[in-house]
Amino acid sequence: MYPEPMLRLIEELAKFPGIGRKTAERLAFYVLKTPAAEAMKLAYAIRDLKKKTRNCSLCNNLTEAELCRICADSKRDTSLLCVVEQPRDLIAIEKLERYRGRYHVLLGNLALLEGIEAKDLAIAGLIARLRRSASAEHEQDRIREVILATNPNLDGDATALYLAEELKDQGVKITHLARGLPSGGSIEAANRANLFEAFARRTAL
């Protein structure tokens, strides 16, 4: 029905989450009628994203440099470490413009049914950070509180419980976002006021 290059684009677009075959066809027609220079911007943006974006060597946040903007910022509060599942959760919390500590991104959550286990998450790096912090020379360089900000759903809760157990001997206070975010949802999808509340009323585990 379609010329081969058109078909290829439709098939690639249809792989995106939330994009069905119909929408992929519509997008492909849009690209077809867009001037070449304009359409190539999309191709270059994808190429640059894959080439230039990586995970921060300390916290796994997205970055173009070795360290992300937050890890490189000496004004951030070293005593607070917020653990999230994905970089997009970190972005949702940053948008609140309230939290001034640092982060650790797990790059996933425990999902035993899907075969995702603790070893698949960036937990070793988290424990290493806590150990380094515990032996920091200056008191102000030490992490005092780890905030578990996993998503408010079954897998997120399982991940938080696992981490609370793993980290209990690291000599830091462990807290969890307060209940109140819509259950089964995500930090990313939570509204600003709810997320703000969950942060402000976080509880010790």
Ligand SMILES: [Zn+2]
């Ligand atoms: Zn970082």
